[in-house]
Amino acid sequence: MAKEQMMTGCRAAAEGAKAAEVEVICSYPIRPYTAIMMELAKMVANGELNAEFVHGEGEHAQVSVVLGASASGARAFTGSSGVGVTYAMEVYSPMAGGRYPAQMSIADRTLDPPGDFGSEHTDAMSTRDQGWLLGWACSPQEVYDNTLINYRVGEDHRVMLPQMVCQDGYFISHIPDKVTLGDKSQVKEFLPPYRPIGPLSLTHPVSHGPQIRPDQGAPMDAARAKTFLAVPKVIEEATADFNRIFGRKYDPFVEQYKLADADIAFFIQGAHSNTCRTAVDSLRKKGVKAGMARLRWVRPWPTHQLANALGHVKAVGVVETSTSYGGAMRGGNLIHELRASLYDLDQRPLVTSFMAGLGGETIWPADFDHMAKVLTQAVQEKKVRNYVQWTGM
Amino acid sequence: MAKVHEITVWARGVIMDKEGRDVINIFAKAAQMDGKHAQAFDNYEDLPDRVLVTVRKYVRLSDEEIEHKYVYTNDQPEVVVIAEATIVKGIDVLLGMKKGGTLIINTNRSIDSMLKFIPNADLLSTIATVDADGITGVRTVDFSGSEGGVDESGIGKGIAAPIVGAIAKVTGMIKKEHLAKIVSDVSGMERGYKEVKIKKLG
Numbered sequence: 001m002a003k004e005q006m007m008t009g010c011r012a013a014a015e016g017a018k019a020a021e022v023e024v025i026c027s028y029p030i031r032p033y034t035a036i037m038m039e040l041a042k043m044v045a046n047g048e049l050n051a052e053f054v055h056g057e058g059e060h061a062q063v064s065v066v067l068g069a070s071a072s073g074a075r076a077f078t079g080s081s082g083v084g085v086t087y088a089m090e091v092y093s094p095m096a097g098g099r100y101p102a103q104m105s106i107a108d109r110t111l112d113p114p115g116d117f118g119s120e121h122t123d124a125m126s127t128r129d130q131g132w133l134l135g136w137a138c139s140p141q142e143v144y145d146n147t148l149i150n151y152r153v154g155e156d157h158r159v160m161l162p163q164m165v166c167q168d169g170y171f172i173s174h175i176p177d178k179v180t181l182g183d184k185s186q187v188k189e190f191l192p193p194y195r196p197i198g199p200l201s202l203t204h205p206v207s208h209g210p211q212i213r214p215d216q217g218a219p220m221d222a223a224r225a226k227t228f229l230a231v232p233k234v235i236e237e238a239t240a241d242f243n244r245i246f247g248r249k250y251d252p253f254v255e256q257y258k259l260a261d262a263d264i265a266f267f268i269q270g271a272h273s274n275t276c277r278t279a280v281d282s283l284r285k286k287g288v289k290a291g292m293a294r295l296r297w298v299r300p301w302p303t304h305q306l307a308n309a310l311g312h313v314k315a316v317g318v319v320e321t322s323t324s325y326g327g328a329m330r331g332g333n334l335i336h337e338l339r340a341s342l343y344d345l346d347q348r349p350l351v352t353s354f355m356a357g358l359g360g361e362t363i364w365p366a367d368f369d370h371m372a373k374v375l376t377q378a379v380q381e382k383k384v385r386n387y388v389q390w391t392g393m
Numbered sequence: 394m395a396k397v398h399e400i401t402v403w404a405r406g407v408i409m410d411k412e413g414r415d416v417i418n419i420f421a422k423a424a425q426m427d428g429k430h431a432q433a434f435d436n437y438e439d440l441p442d443r444v445l446v447t448v449r450k451y452v453r454l455s456d457e458e459i460e461h462k463y464v465y466t467n468d469q470p471e472v473v474v475i476a477e478a479t480i481v482k483g484i485d486v487l488l489g490m491k492k493g494g495t496l497i498i499n500t501n502r503s504i505d506s507m508l509k510f511i512p513n514a515d516l517l518s519t520i521a522t523v524d525a526d527g528i529t530g531v532r533t534v535d536f537s538g539s540e541g542g543v544d545e546s547g548i549g550k551g552i553a554a555p556i557v558g559a560i561a562k563v564t565g566m567i568k569k570e571h572l573a574k575i576v577s578d579v580s581g582m583e584r585g586y587k588e589v590k591i592k593k594l595g
Contacts, residue, residue, distance in 0.1 A: 006421075006433075032437070117437060170437045171463045271463060278460045360437075362463045 007179045009172035012140035013079070013105045013165070014039035015179070016147025018049045019187045022077040022103075024069035026054045026062040030084040031117055032169040033107035037079065051077075059088035063104065067091060070100035070162075071208050073199035075151065078102065081169060082109030085123040089130075095162045096131025097224065098209055101154035101194070104132075105147065106166040107173035110359050118360010119169035121270065121322035125333050128298055131224055133163040133231065135297040136270040138255075140177045143167045145248060148182070148191055152238045155194050158230045168271035168321075170360060182246055190245050231300045253302035254309050255294035258284065262291030264375040265310055265349075267338055268319040269295040272356070272363045276319070279368030288372055295334070303341045310338075311345050315375040315384070318353035319363070331355050331388030350375075352384040356391045367391045395457035398566070399467035403486055404476040406439070406446040413476050415553035417450040419575050420560065423567040426574070430455045436466060447480055454566065472564055475499060476525075476556060481510040493518045497563055497589075499525040499556055504592045514594065523559035523589040525552035529581045549576025555585025562586045 007015070013036045017025070025044070027037035043049040052069075056062035059080050066076035080088065085106060095102065106124045110116040121136065128134055133154055137143040143165070150163035167173055182190075198206050212220070232253070239252040255273070258280055259265060266276050273294040283290040293309050293316075295302070310316055320332025329335045335353040342348040354371050357363045370391060378384045400420060404413025414435060421433035436449040451467045453459055469489045475481060478500035487494065496517050498507055501524040508514050529552050549557065554576045561569045562585075569586055576582045 006425075170465075174437055175432065175434045175462055177462070275461060275463060360465075362465065365461065 004178050004180050006176040007140055008035065008174055008176050009137070009140040009143045009167040010035035010107060010174070011039050012144040012179050013147055013167070014043065015181055016144040017077045017103075017105070018043050019144075019182060020075060020077075020148055020151050020191060021049070022051050023074040024052045024054065024066060024076040026056045026065040026069075026076070026078045028056040028059055028062050028080070028084065030059075030081045030109070032109060032173040033079045033081040033084075033105065035173065036105055036107070040077075059084040060091060063088040063091035063095060066102040066104075067095050067098065067100050070102040070196070071098065071200050073194070073196040075155075075194040076102035077105070079105035079107070081107050082123050083112055086111065086126060089127065092127050092130035092132060092162075094209065097220070099160040099197070101151070101160050101162055103147070103150055103154065103163045103165060106164055107169045108166055109169045116359050117169065119171055119271070119321070120358050120360065121166070124164050124166045125298065125322040127164065128333070131161065132299060133161055133297070134166065134299040135164075136166045136168070136295070137172060138270055138273045138294065140172060141179045143172060144179055144181065145242065145246065145250070148187065149238050149242055151194075152191050152242075153231065153234050156234045156238075157195070157197065159227065159234050160197065161227065161231070166270070171271035186245050190241055228300050232302070235297065235300070250296070253296055253305040255292075255296065256309050257292040257294070259291035259293060259309060259313070261289060263289040263314045263379060264372060265291040265293055265313045265316050266319055266368065266371065267293050267295070267310065267316050267334065269298070269334070270321060272319065272321065275363055275365060276368055279365050279372075282365065283369070283372050288376065290372055301337050301341070306338060306341045307345055310342065310349060311347075313349045314379045315350040315352070317371045317375045318351065319357070319371070320353050320355050320388075321357040323355075323358070329353060329387040335387070350378045350382075350384050352378060352386065353388045354391050355388060361392055363392065395455045397459055398454040399470045400452040400454070400472040400474070400566075401467045401470040402450040402452075402474040402476060403480050403484070404448050404450065405480070406448050407442065407444040409476055409552075410448060412551050412553045413448060413450045415548050415551070416474060416476065416556050416560075417452045419549050419553060419557045419572065420452045420567055421454075422575050423557070423561075423571040424452075424454050426571040427568060430457060430459050432459055432462060438465065447484060471495065472497070472560070472566070474556060474560060476552065478502065478507070481507065485513065487511065487513050487516050490516045492516055495519040495521070495564055497521045497523065497556070497559055499523060499552060501527055504590060517594050519563060519591060519593055521559060521563045521589050521591045523555055523585050525555040525559075525585060528552075528555040528584045528588070529578060547577035549582065550578050554578040554581035555588075558582040558585030558587075559589035562589050563591055
């Protein structure tokens with residue numbers, strides 16, 4: 001067994017890509033994800049990783065290059081942050097629609113204006129309807145693990161979809177934490193080689209990405225939607241295998257922390273769940289029956305798993321770290337989908353949301369205490385006063 | 394919640410970015426070898442890719458697991474280390490320090506001449522100077538290590554070695570024998586330990 005090391009999320013992502021033996025990498029610098037590429041460039045230069053390292057002239061080019069690489073049969077890797085993620089927006093749908101299972105490693109960053117290095121989930125969240133797999137890690141260890149799990153799920157022939165493996169900028173990407181890397185035999189057992197379907201080839205010429213007639217559009221969209229119905233089972237299988245081979249304990253979709261007897265629950269994704277867990281512990285010491293549900297995949301959205309995990313709770317507070325200006329709930333994105341997931345339950349929890357951790361702000365234990373007060377009050381009054389509250393301001 | 398000890402290192406962007414980061418990484422590693430829980434990280438907002446800007450590096454130490462990891466700054470440093478002496482001229486390096494703290498400066502000037510630039514020296518119980526530049530002669534310039542990248546040139550090869558030696562002697566928070574297993578330049582570290590000048594203040 002490899003021993004535990006201290007490393008940042010960026011390093012962990014690079015180690016994951018190295019373990020997956022990626023064959024084509026395309027880089028373009030932007031904080032905070034840049035360090036992933038710095039690490040990989042060094043691995044390639046040192047001969048530790050046999051990959052083609054391409055310098056893109058921007059994020060649009062980055063994703064285009066890995067699209068081409070994936071189409072020709074290579075396991076491809078790229079990444080970005082913040083406005084870099086949105087600059088590449090045009091290529092996301094072709095990538096997913098063409099069923100190219102390349103991976104993009106995101107260390108998230110607040111979108112402009114003004115320039116802000118801090119973490120916020122809005123960048124990658126805004127790509128959520130482009131047909132990619134998408135989810136946030138909550139530790140450098142999970143970044144490494146998700147890199148491997150995503151390649152396995154994305155390259156499965158029942159799936160064949162690109163993946164965005166996200167981590168909170170700075171909090172995960174830049175603060176070292178304990179990571180245990182897998183050894184070669186573990187990775188080999190877990191992740192089979194990429195087997196492309198109908199790759200570009202000089203000896204067997206094929207066309208990719210042709211123009212179609214309007215009447216061919218809807219069936220293709222339906223096929224893509226149907227693919228997503230098959231993804232959860234593949235995620236469950238891959239997570240079970242990963243847990244067995246690497247000795248981890250991931251729930252495939254939703255980490256449930258002290259939820260079983262909880263009256264109030266936080267619904268959260270990413271780095272701040274670590275503070276949330278300690279907040280739940282301290283609330284429990286004060287006699288508040290709090291719990292936490294941590295989302296591991298935004299796409300595919302685990303509708304039924306969330307209904308099962310949170311259906312019995314009296315009030316749920318969605319901790320939003322992304323914005324949805326003018327949206328139905330006036331705040332972030334997650335609450336829309338969570339409320340929809342709970343709608344069909346006979347007895348559903350009250351649901352409100354808290355805008356927190358925006359612009360890279362730390363969410364403090366006291367912020368969670370405040371949220372717990374709001375949730376407890378909602379339980380007492382049997383209604384939520386607002387769809388959204390802005391915390392820490 | 395266990396007490397978290399904060400140590401802040403000030404350095405200059407690019408030319409000493411790696412050196413500053415070496416100090417915190419060596420410090421944290423040595424503390425971990427003693428069974429302590431430690432975090433070491435750069436201040437994310439300090440723009441380390443701009444030459445000569447002041448950059449802060451942080452260590453956090455605790456006897457127990459550090460629960461709340463996500464803080465941008467050390468708000469109450471107990472120990473402040475200045476890797477480049479002129480930084481004291483323009484910046485309140487002791488900001489947030491409670492009475493009884495420690496200041497360690499890399500300089501060949503006397504302690505009393507440095508004290509002239511510390512208007513709030515009443516916060517200090519200890520001030521120390523170490524001529525790290527004089528001991529190692531060079532500053533390592535290494536662009537590759539920015540943004541958490543790996544350090545090719547080895548950890549503790551330049552001025553970080555005598556500085557961590559001095560920290561061990563002055564604070565007692567880390568042990569010299571652990572440092573010897575971490576730093577590339579062991580004799581530089583030993584000289585920092587031996588040659589650091591210490592003055593106890595009221």
